[in-house]
Amino acid sequence: MWMSLMLEAGTYSALCFFPEPETGMPHAAMDMYMVFTVEVAE
Ligand SMILES: [Cu+2]
DSSP: OOOOOOOOSEEEEEEOOOBOTTTOOBGGGGTOEEEEEEOOOO
């Protein structure tokens, strides 16, 4: 999936809460997350 966002500079996290079909466990609990930084382009 792709999405466009307008974000202020800073540190964010992206998490997937889609449940794993076999266990119902959210993907974020299976390491499907990422911390990322947005910087202002100069
Ligand atoms: Cu996922």
